[in-house]
Amino acid sequence: MSDEKIKKVTIVVSRGSLEGVYPGLIMANGARMEGIEADLFFTFFGLDAIIKDRMNNLKVATVGNPGMRFPNGMPMPTMMGGLPGISAMVTSMMQKEMEEIDIPPVGEFMEMISDAGCGIYACKATVDMFHLTEKDFCPQMNEVITVGEFYEKSAGAQIIFT
């Protein structure tokens, strides 16, 4: 283990599924809890995590996911992931498990992370591509920025892409 501590991280969230979004949020919150400066940058479908009307309705991606298992530990055949209702069912089960270990829903988590001093940014290219406006976002979103500004803000940081 190096003696040099991590001082700053920028975490890019590029996916919009529940399991695509949470690792970035947990890492950002964890960084702030350890006194590490942190920024979150949402791009492509990851933007759903900071869009007011979508952030609390993210779903687990069950299609093409060979890691899926039944609650008893048996592997779930990948073709089952596409059946109607499977994604909703898996999502609600995962949310229940998360609540049990005290991981908040996305909306509450975003508030917590923002209050912890983490910057929350949206990717300008994606915002334009999806025809979004500032009012589509949760109040915690600080700014819509370009990739150039993203690199400027990330000076001296470790960049983590999720």
Place this chain on the structure above:
Amino acid sequence: MTTKEIAGKQVELDADGHLVNVNDWSDEVAKALALEEEITEINDKHMQVINFMRKEFETSGSVPSIRKITKQSGVNTKEMYSLFPGGPARKAAKIGGLPKPKGWI
């Protein structure tokens, strides 16, 4: 595990510098531990958090998460970060004489 004199009393500390025995804790010990974390003064807000955490630890046996602290102790997230800069849950637990928090959040 090491033994160290804190506030004129021999206490056992774990590898993270937290008290091994919660009963070794006192206001004076809290002050001394706070100084180690560069917190020079413990005010009522600090105590509100610490008292809540100690009570939770007594009843549940584990250190409460920051989510629980901010929801139930009356001290919000922003205040937690300004009271315990650079490590809200970890520093509050240490000063409160509790083990390092193990939770996710």
